[in-house]
Amino acid sequence: MLDVKDAAITPNSHGDDYVDPITADPREFAAKVNAWVPHDIVLKDAWFPLAHSFAVTKKPIRRAIYSQPYFLWREGDTAIAAEFHPSEGMTGTKSAYSDAVGRYPVIEKYGYAWCWFGNPANAAPEHIPSLPYLPEDGGLPMHMLGTVRFDCTAPLSLENLIDLTHADFLHADVVGDEKMDKETVEVFHDSETITMVRTCVNKSVAPIMKIFGGVKADVQQVRQVIRIYLRSHAAIAYGRFSPGDNVQLFHPCVPETRDRTRLDYAMNTSNVKKTNFFRYLMPKASYKVSRQDSFMTSPQSPRYMQPEKRKDLHSPLDEAGQKYRVLMLALAERQARGDFAYRDNVSADCSEIIGYDGK
Structure with missing residues (x-):
């Protein structure tokens, strides 16, 4: 069972002239979704x-x-x-x-x-995104850090990432399959961010936790969050697994070119016991997961840059991805008019919305 909810995050500094591109006009929304060419988007400031x-x-x-x-x-x-x-x-x-x-x-x-x-x-320090589970002074050990690359445009990589349901099929050998009793998806947004929250009841245990994390149960209660900071092309992924350990990943997609992306990731597993091998292995799983993602996105990327007869089809499960497209296009259009101001505060602590409790 899949329940989908949506809400716009209460804005901090929207003027009276601000129009939410997601709720403004359903016809215009659909047109923008289908006009998506991620390579054309270059966001500044x-x-x-x-x-x-x-x-x-x-x-x-x-x-x-x-x-x-x-x-x-x-x-x-x-x-x-x-x-x-x-x-x-x-x-x-x-x-x-x-x-x-x-x-x-x-x-x-x-x-x-x-x-x-x-x-x-x-340039102002307050425009640096909030990453609540990374120490502000850095200092994470090297085994929690790494670098991977994608031969695709950064917005396409992030559009793939914000659909959390893709992991059940593409990364099933790491995070578990699609089997569960109930699933709820919520999508939140403002003018600078989009957040998807997925809650799963009695989901199959993630293989990496069962094999290396000491989880003996057959099912887990799971809450997964992806939050994307649109301008910085950066995402935070936060997962709570019970029984199991939290997954705390920073996933920045730096657009080196319009069709090549660099990802210097950080996965903070300091919350995991030092005697638990999952603490050391989970950050390195990013190399396997990234190859799986690249297998899907790299062939897709160039197709947006050439005429294509096939339609870019969607299903109701693509809600978060469609809204990501429209928000990115709205930012690009606003910047094309010479408006580079931040209408929402990206540095505000996002612990509550992602469900981070400091552990």
């Missing part, structure tokens, strides 16, 4: 977690956001981000994304070097 903090050293490393080059290194303990390699200086034409000497705004938080993509004058 956002913080992107370009590298784990440990990767930023005195030796410069190169990253990119939509092919815009970012070089990162340290001067003392301070992380620096610039358009140009420090040994070369400003040898090319400076873009509008950096300051007078070619440097970008950069902030270290949650164990990442966050770099600003957009007008440097608009």
Whole structure:
């Protein structure tokens, strides 16, 4: 049984002229869903977690956001981000994304070097997303961190991710199959985020927990959450399994180009007992899961960039994905009109909505 609910998160700073693109006009909503071309979306004035903090050293490393080059290194303990390699200086034409000497705004938080993509004058710490289960000063052990890549556009990867039901089929050998007594799905949104909450009653135990996590039962009570910060192309995945352990994953999809995505993930399993092998194995399962995701999304990605006779069909279970599309398009349209302001506070603690209790 599947129950679907929806609610718009109470806005913090919407003006009277704001129109929710999801509830405004059903016909326009459907048109936008079917007009989706994820490669055409480039959102600016956002913080992107370009590298784990440990990767930023005195030796410069190169990253990119939509092919815009970012070089990162340290001067003392301070992380620096610039358009140009420090040994070369400003040898090319400076873009509008950096300051007078070619440097970008950069902030270290949650164990990442966050770099600003957009007008440097608009960079503000309060636009960094809330990640309640990652320590603000970083410091997670290396076995909880990793990097994978997808040969697909970042919005497509996130659209796949927000449909939590896909895991029962694509990742059944890790998180369990579709067998359960009841399932409830809720979708929440504001102008900057979308959140899907899935509650499962008596769901088949996740194989990785049964084999390596010490779970002896045949079924679990499960609450899974995906929350996407639209501009930063970043998601938090939070799962509560009883019996079992919580899964606390940060899943940032940095668009290196329009069709290649870098994922420097962090999975905080500090809540799991040190004697439980699940603590060390679960973060590494990301490599297997990412290959399974890439198997599905990589062939899809180029098809959006060429004429296609087949329709992009949907089912009622695609509710969260359809709303993700419309919210992304609405942001892109607003930015095309020159409006880059944040209408909702992405740094506000989201613990309550994802169900995080600090453990």
